[in-house]
Amino acid sequence: MLLLELNEVSKSFGGVKALENVTAEVQEGEIVGLIGPNGAGKTTLFNVIAGVIKCDRGKVKFAGKDITKYPTHKISTLGIGRTFQIVRPFATMSCLENVLVALSISEKSRSKNERIEKAQELLETVGLAEKEQTPAGNLNLIDKKRLELARALATNPRLLLLDEVIGGLNSYEVGEAIALIDKLRKNFKLTILWIEHVMKAIMQLSDRILVLDQGKLICEGTPEEVSHDARVIRAYLGDSSASSS
Amino acid sequence: MVDLLLYLTNGIVMGTSYALCALGVALVVGVMRVINFAHGEFYVLAGYLSATFASALHLGIFPSIAMSILCVFFVGLVVERFLIRPTYGNEMYSLIITFILYIIVENLYLFIFGPYPQKPPNWVSGSQNLFGLFYYGNQRLVSFVTAALLISIFLVVLHKTWLGRVIRAVAIDREMASLLGVNPTRINFFSFGLGCVLAGAAGIVLTPIFPVVPTVGVGISLTAFVVVVLGGMDSFLGAVVGGLILGIVENLGVAYISSGYKHLFGFVILILVLFLKPTGLFGHRQFQ
Numbered sequence: 001m002l003l004l005e006l007n008e009v010s011k012s013f014g015g016v017k018a019l020e021n022v023t024a025e026v027q028e029g030e031i032v033g034l035i036g037p038n039g040a041g042k043t044t045l046f047n048v049i050a051g052v053i054k055c056d057r058g059k060v061k062f063a064g065k066d067i068t069k070y071p072t073h074k075i076s077t078l079g080i081g082r083t084f085q086i087v088r089p090f091a092t093m094s095c096l097e098n099v100l101v102a103l104s105i106s107e108k109s110r111s112k113n114e115r116i117e118k119a120q121e122l123l124e125t126v127g128l129a130e131k132e133q134t135p136a137g138n139l140n141l142i143d144k145k146r147l148e149l150a151r152a153l154a155t156n157p158r159l160l161l162l163d164e165v166i167g168g169l170n171s172y173e174v175g176e177a178i179a180l181i182d183k184l185r186k187n188f189k190l191t192i193l194w195i196e197h198v199m200k201a202i203m204q205l206s207d208r209i210l211v212l213d214q215g216k217l218i219c220e221g222t223p224e225e226v227s228h229d230a231r232v233i234r235a236y237l238g239d240s241s242a243s244s245s
Numbered sequence: 246m247v248d249l250l251l252y253l254t255n256g257i258v259m260g261t262s263y264a265l266c267a268l269g270v271a272l273v274v275g276v277m278r279v280i281n282f283a284h285g286e287f288y289v290l291a292g293y294l295s296a297t298f299a300s301a302l303h304l305g306i307f308p309s310i311a312m313s314i315l316c317v318f319f320v321g322l323v324v325e326r327f328l329i330r331p332t333y334g335n336e337m338y339s340l341i342i343t344f345i346l347y348i349i350v351e352n353l354y355l356f357i358f359g360p361y362p363q364k365p366p367n368w369v370s371g372s373q374n375l376f377g378l379f380y381y382g383n384q385r386l387v388s389f390v391t392a393a394l395l396i397s398i399f400l401v402v403l404h405k406t407w408l409g410r411v412i413r414a415v416a417i418d419r420e421m422a423s424l425l426g427v428n429p430t431r432i433n434f435f436s437f438g439l440g441c442v443l444a445g446a447a448g449i450v451l452t453p454i455f456p457v458v459p460t461v462g463v464g465i466s467l468t469a470f471v472v473v474v475l476g477g478m479d480s481f482l483g484a485v486v487g488g489l490i491l492g493i494v495e496n497l498g499v500a501y502i503s504s505g506y507k508h509l510f511g512f513v514i515l516i517l518v519l520f521l522k523p524t525g526l527f528g529h530r531q532f533q
Binding site for chain 2: 050052071072073074077082084088090091092100105106115151152154155
């Protein structure tokens with residue numbers, strides 16, 4: 001089933017075209033990587049999908065619904081969760097409370113104790129069980145990223161947008177993170193669209209990869225296909241014919 | 246010594262009400278980044294309404310109080326919906342519009358209730374001998390206990406309930422909260438109403454002691470702003486401590502220096518604190 005549909009999405013900031021006619025689809029159950037050089041418009045695309053910014057032209061459809069003009073919170077309750085490259089926990093709240101904020105909306109009908117149980121479960125899933133009372137501001141980077149994941153999961157997402165969850169981690173932690181994402185995907189039946197610069201992770205885990213460059217979708221395919229595509233190599237490494245002339 | 250204790254007691258009693266009122270400002274500033282210049286007008290409204298309901302409608306004092314608070318909450322919601330909501334995103338507009346609101350409402354009070362002081366009946370009468378040293382009015386003691394109780398309830402709601410948690414989340418990071426499904430507009434709406442109720446509650450507990458006249462509102466607003474800046478813009482605990490400090494300093498200043506400078510003492514303390522710790526006593530974030 002088609003879960004996310006982007007139809008000629010465009011967004012400019014002043015004179016800069018951050019996104020230009022981006023058309024793409026994500027099927028339910030897929031894990032799709034979104035890559036591209038810095039400033040390619042990856043995060044802008046995430047913001048448009050999550051409703052944090054509105055696109056100038058084009059349409060975003062989620063599970064058949066046109067969500068282009070929906071406010072952020074409504075998109076979240078429909079089932080799109082996102083994490084940020086620069087983690088944004090509610091620093092003065094404990095980890096448990098951070099997750100409870102999301103649960104108090106997504107699990108409104110449940111009792112207080114059930115919500116607390118669910119929050120503890122989620123924290124355990126991401127490996128933060130022992131730190132549930134720690135203020136989120138005191139966590140180290142990887143734990144903050146874990147918390148960001150737990151909080152996004154607490155919104156009961158069908159589609160999870162992960163913005164560089166692995167970036168900034170050391171190679172041991174990268175392995176751990178890949179295993180965690182794979183586990184979450186299976187346990188929660190998630191569809192994942194993720195931005196990542198760590199190629200090892202994105203090549204290993206993604207079913208399909210989208211490549212953005214200067215706001216345009218320049219390539220789409222399996223990890224194997226994308227890594228050999230001339231346009232992608234040019235976007236990352238530059239044009240050899242242009243530099244030699 | 247006996248005098249000092251009396252002044253301190255006065256300071257704590259007053260300070261508790263200051264804190265109650267300032268919590269409303271802290272809530273509205275924290276959640277919405279809106280400075281409500283008409284905050285004190287809700288104090289005055291609650292004072293007048295409780296007096297009017299009790300005298301004109303011959304209701305008992307407690308039903309009058311309950312009705313006044315409900316009215317204040319409702320008026321607060323209307324103000325948020327029709328005056329504040331159109332200004333979202335521009336703090337200057339909301340400042341100007343609430344300033345205009347304060348002028349209009351103050352004149353309305355003068356027009357409707359007249360220039361003479363009004364007060365609701367006292368809840369209790371008589372006085373207590375405190376510490377075996379001096380006699381202290383029962384109404385003041387009851388007002389103090391009520392204000393302290395309301396502050397505690399507010400803080401418990403804020404820290405222990407799902408609603409309080411969501412309100413704090415919006416205050417910390419509005420966009421992140423909305424990405425987690427929280428409707429920030431609805432939280433604004435409710436928080437503004439609740440902020441007005443806190444000002445109204447301060448009016449309810451203080452008007453039996455200090456009758457209201459149409460012009461007291463602006464002084465109440467300024468006091469609340471001083472308390473919030475003193476305690477730290479993003480700290481509810483700061484508002485409570487700031488209120489107590491201001492109450493005590495004002496009363497000691499009035500007693501030992503001059504009552505003519507009553508409002509000056511607060512500002513001197515404020516300037517000193519801002520000079521030494523620009524974020525306020527308990528604050529982390531500087532207000533922009």
